[in-house]
Amino acid sequence: MGFQTSHGSKRIPQPIFKAKEDPIDANANSFIQRSTLNLIDQTQTNTKFILSSYDSWVVTHPSALNLFERLMKAAIGKRIIVFLDYDGTLSPIVNDPDCAFMSDEMRAVVNEVATYFPTAIISGRSRNKVKDFVKLNNLYYAGSHGMDIMAPSMPVRSSKGKHIDIALNTNGTEVPFQPAKKFLPAIREILRILKNEVMGIKGAMVEDNGFCVSVHFRQVQEKDYGALEEKVKSVLENHPEFCLTEGKKVMEIRPSIKWNKGNAVQYFLDTLGLSSCNDILPVYIGDDRTDEDAFKGFCEISAGHTE
Numbered sequence: 001m002g003f004q005t006s007h008g009s010k011r012i013p014q015p016i017f018k019a020k021e022d023p024i025d026a027n028a029n030s031f032i033q034r035s036t037l038n039l040i041d042q043t044q045t046n047t048k049f050i051l052s053s054y055d056s057w058v059v060t061h062p063s064a065l066n067l068f069e070r071l072m073k074a075a076i077g078k079r080i081i082v083f084l085d086y087d088g089t090l091s092p093i094v095n096d097p098d099c100a101f102m103s104d105e106m107r108a109v110v111n112e113v114a115t116y117f118p119t120a121i122i123s124g125r126s127r128n129k130v131k132d133f134v135k136l137n138n139l140y141y142a143g144s145h146g147m148d149i150m151a152p153s154m155p156v157r158s159s160k161g162k163h164i165d166i167a168l169n170t171n172g173t174e175v176p177f178q179p180a181k182k183f184l185p186a187i188r189e190i191l192r193i194l195k196n197e198v199m200g201i202k203g204a205m206v207e208d209n210g211f212c213v214s215v216h217f218r219q220v221q222e223k224d225y226g227a228l229e230e231k232v233k234s235v236l237e238n239h240p241e242f243c244l245t246e247g248k249k250v251m252e253i254r255p256s257i258k259w260n261k262g263n264a265v266q267y268f269l270d271t272l273g274l275s276s277c278n279d280i281l282p283v284y285i286g287d288d289r290t291d292e293d294a295f296k297g298f299c300e301i302s303a304g305h306t307e
C-alpha cells in the first residue's frame with residue numbers, strides 16, 4: 001500500500017524491503033525470467049542497484065501504513081471510497097489459484113469497511129469467481145482487470161453508516177459494463193488452444209478469467225519455463241489483437257484495448273456520481289503491477305482536480 005507524496009527531500013520512515021518475488025528488471029527479455037527474478041540470486045552490484053532505486057522511489061511513494069496519521073488527517077471532511085485488489089491483498093498467495101481463499105476475519109473487515117464507505121473490488125479474476133471468493137453483497141465487483149464491471153447503473157451516494165445497495169436497472173437486473181465484449185469469441189478460442197498446448201507442461205495451469213486468460217507457472221519446473229513461454233507466444237502470434245502482461249508467476253493474455261484497473265476506478269467514481277467532487281478521498285489497496293494502473297489513474301484524477 002503506498003501513499004503519494006511530494007515533500008521533496010524530507011526523510012520518510014522506510015518500510016522493510018520485501019518485494020523479493022517480483023522486482024522489475026526492464027532488461028530481462030522474457031516474461032517468465034522477469035517475474036521469477038529473485039534478489040538473492042542477483043549479483044551484489046545488481047542487488048545494490050535495485051535496492052538503491054527502490055530506496056529513492058520509496059521517498060516519493062512511502063508506505064501509507066507508516067503515514068497513517070497523515071492519511072487520517074487528509075481524510076477529515078472527505079468522502080472515502082475504497083478500492084481493493086483480491087489476490088495477494090485480501091487473500092494470501094498460494095500455489096493453487098482455485099484455493100486462494102479469504103479468511104473469515106478478512107471478510108468481516110471488508111464487510112465493515114463496505115458498511116461505511118462505497119467499496120469496490122477490482123480483480124484480474126473473472127467477476128463471478130472473485131465474488132464467489134469474497135461472498136459479500138454490500139460492495140461492487142470488477143473482474144478481468146476492470147473489463148467486467150458491476151457498478152451502480154445510476155449515481156448512488158453513501159449515507160453515513162448505512163449499507164449501500166447494488167443499483168438495478170429498470171427490469172430489476174444488475175447491469176455489467178463490459179468494454180471488451182467483442183473479443184469474447186477470440187478469448188474462448190485462445191483459452192481452448194492454450195489448454196491443449198500447455199497440457200504437456202507439468203504444473204502449468206490455464207485459468208479462465210472471463211475477458212482475459214491467465215497461464216500460471218508457479219508450479220512449473222524452471223527447466224520448462226522457456227517451452228511454456230514459447231507456447232503462449234506462439235498462440236498469441238495468431239491473435240495480434242491480444243497482448244501479454246505479467247503478474248506474480250503468471251502470464252496474462254488480454255485484449256489490447258486501453259482499459260485497465262485505472263479506467264475501472266474512474267468508471268466507478270463516475271457511476272457513483274463522485275468523479276467531479278473535490279471532497280473525495282479514494283483509497284486503493286493492491287499488491288501487483290496491474291494495481292499500478294489504478295495508482296496512475298489516481299494521479300490523473302487528482303491532477304484534474306487541481307486544474
Ligand SMILES: O=P(O)(O)OC[C@H]1O[C@H](O[C@H]2O[C@H](CO)[C@@H](O)[C@H](O)[C@H]2O)[C@H](O)[C@@H](O)[C@@H]1O
Nearest residue numbers: 086087093094095097100123124214218248250
Ligand atoms: O488482480 P488480482 O485479483 O490480484 O488477480 C491477479 C491474478 O491473481 C491470481 O494469481 C495470483 O494468485 C494465485 C493464488 O494465490 C497464485 O497462485 C498466482 O501465482 C498469482 O499470480 C489469479 O489466479 C490470476 O488469474 C489473476 O490474474
